[in-house]
Amino acid sequence: MPTYILALDQGTTSCRAILFAHDGTLVDTAQKEFTQYYPKPAWVEHDANEIWTAQVAVVRELLDRTGTTAEDIAAIGITNQRETTLIWDRTTGEPIHHAIVWQDRRTAGMCDALKERGLEDHVRQTTGLVIDAYFSGTKIDWLLEHVPGARERAERGELCFGTMDSWLVYKLTGGEVHVTDVTNAGRTMLFDIRKRDWDERMLSELRVPRELLPEVKSNSEVYGHTTLFGGSIPIAGMAGDQHAALFGQACFEPGQAKNTYGTGCFMLLNTGTRAVPSQHGLLTTVAWEIDGTTEYALEGSVFIAGAAIQWLRDGLKLIDEAPDSEYYARKVEDTGGVFVVPAFAGLGAPYWDMYARGAIFGLTRGTSKAHIVRATLQSLAYQVKDVLEAMQKDANTELKNLRVDGGASANDFLMQFQADILGTAVERPRIVETTALGAAMLAGLAVGFWQRSDLVATWQLDKQFKSQMDAEDRSKRYAGWQKAVERTMGWEDAE
Ligand SMILES: Nc1ncnc2c1ncn2[C@@H]1O[C@H](COP(=O)(O)OP(=O)(O)O)[C@@H](O)[C@H]1O
Numbered sequence: 001m002p003t004y005i006l007a008l009d010q011g012t013t014s015c016r017a018i019l020f021a022h023d024g025t026l027v028d029t030a031q032k033e034f035t036q037y038y039p040k041p042a043w044v045e046h047d048a049n050e051i052w053t054a055q056v057a058v059v060r061e062l063l064d065r066t067g068t069t070a071e072d073i074a075a076i077g078i079t080n081q082r083e084t085t086l087i088w089d090r091t092t093g094e095p096i097h098h099a100i101v102w103q104d105r106r107t108a109g110m111c112d113a114l115k116e117r118g119l120e121d122h123v124r125q126t127t128g129l130v131i132d133a134y135f136s137g138t139k140i141d142w143l144l145e146h147v148p149g150a151r152e153r154a155e156r157g158e159l160c161f162g163t164m165d166s167w168l169v170y171k172l173t174g175g176e177v178h179v180t181d182v183t184n185a186g187r188t189m190l191f192d193i194r195k196r197d198w199d200e201r202m203l204s205e206l207r208v209p210r211e212l213l214p215e216v217k218s219n220s221e222v223y224g225h226t227t228l229f230g231g232s233i234p235i236a237g238m239a240g241d242q243h244a245a246l247f248g249q250a251c252f253e254p255g256q257a258k259n260t261y262g263t264g265c266f267m268l269l270n271t272g273t274r275a276v277p278s279q280h281g282l283l284t285t286v287a288w289e290i291d292g293t294t295e296y297a298l299e300g301s302v303f304i305a306g307a308a309i310q311w312l313r314d315g316l317k318l319i320d321e322a323p324d325s326e327y328y329a330r331k332v333e334d335t336g337g338v339f340v341v342p343a344f345a346g347l348g349a350p351y352w353d354m355y356a357r358g359a360i361f362g363l364t365r366g367t368s369k370a371h372i373v374r375a376t377l378q379s380l381a382y383q384v385k386d387v388l389e390a391m392q393k394d395a396n397t398e399l400k401n402l403r404v405d406g407g408a409s410a411n412d413f414l415m416q417f418q419a420d421i422l423g424t425a426v427e428r429p430r431i432v433e434t435t436a437l438g439a440a441m442l443a444g445l446a447v448g449f450w451q452r453s454d455l456v457a458t459w460q461l462d463k464q465f466k467s468q469m470d471a472e473d474r475s476k477r478y479a480g481w482q483k484a485v486e487r488t489m490g491w492e493d494a495e
């Protein structure tokens, strides 16, 4: 009898493999970082072959270390960084170019042109998105335009487009299966989230041939099998990482929300079977589709969160490791009036400004490294507040608590400041690998390893952070943040 579900979590900075047991416990995990390519300012690329090699390596490492064989694994669930766009040769499996990462801004001008052509309402109504370089659509157009012969080859059906979910399934099945799931399809700016089909108008506006696109599947079903790790294992769950995290946080009821602090920060609020349009700069997105029922979510996407801590580490060399940020932040009582706005890739929700760029405000002769580190950590929490304010207005509800996860949710200083600045309790579960857990749950449901009723009990509280800040202090600080954000907007000139 198989005893585990294997989750593959293909994130922006690393590949992970995680084993979950039937009682929902995390048995073990293996992780490997891969190269980030920055060929020009605000361009970000990944080598899909390197990602594939890293993903296989972490699975092998995990199976070896735990003495697990293919026979012990009931199913594989895949979850991935969304929007990151890859095109590869259908026959050879060779990518035609590096993948263009979700943070990449090279198509900002193409997005402006779409806005000028009056497409904003259509995009919002059909795809639930705003026009932004974040999504895959303009990245596909860029690749077809800039790689010689690519558009003609795509029209002849010789190429495959996919986000990292599609890529992994294609590779795991030896090139047999070219699919994606509704959550990932919904981030392309080409997909009608209510009709559940590619949108003809967007395909034609972005000159994307249907032949290039994967078949769109639900989040919990058998897509194919892999024999790469010994016996045959079904691949049975697949979802974009933020949707998987919503599921892994057991936010199954409308009104429940989670926020993931990874490279970026992504807050999703379950809105049930209703796709709620946003009036306040959020996205309407598919939460998941299971057994023919589609549920939706409102999403606030913040592009730079943990990446700002990586910048402190790798760019400024102010800290050696991400967790050191907590130590330095606690060395000072406040930020000394400093605000850091990490708009390195423009600003996402609720501002959607592709031309904003990062800045540090309020510097004085007394500003120290600790002030800058503290202000950078606080910038994550302020961005989340921007999103929560918008969400409460859109959903016409006040959130009593917020479930959190992701790498930076381990930082107690950040979590306490988050609760303080929101005025809302922040709840961190025991398993913060909720993205992987969600993917595992989706796969486990498909093969009968779990029933839906088993899943709620997997959520267990680790720590609750309650707001301790008085309302006046909170609004004074937030006003400072809003002033700083305003000054970063429109910084970069449009091409
Ligand atoms: N203790 C910490 N304090 C602040 N940030 C952290 C901490 N630990 C990790 N991070 C940040 O979290 C991110 C990694 O989180 P993870 O969920 O693995 O992200 P992703 O899935 O996007 O690769 C990194 O950007 C890192 O800088």
Ligand SMILES: O=P(O)(O)OC[C@H](O)CO
Pocket: 010, 011, 012, 013, 080, 081, 082, 083, 102, 240, 241, 242, 262, 263, 264
């Ligand atoms: O890799 P993460 O966890 O930062 O998530 C990336 C998002 O899916 C991008 O939309």
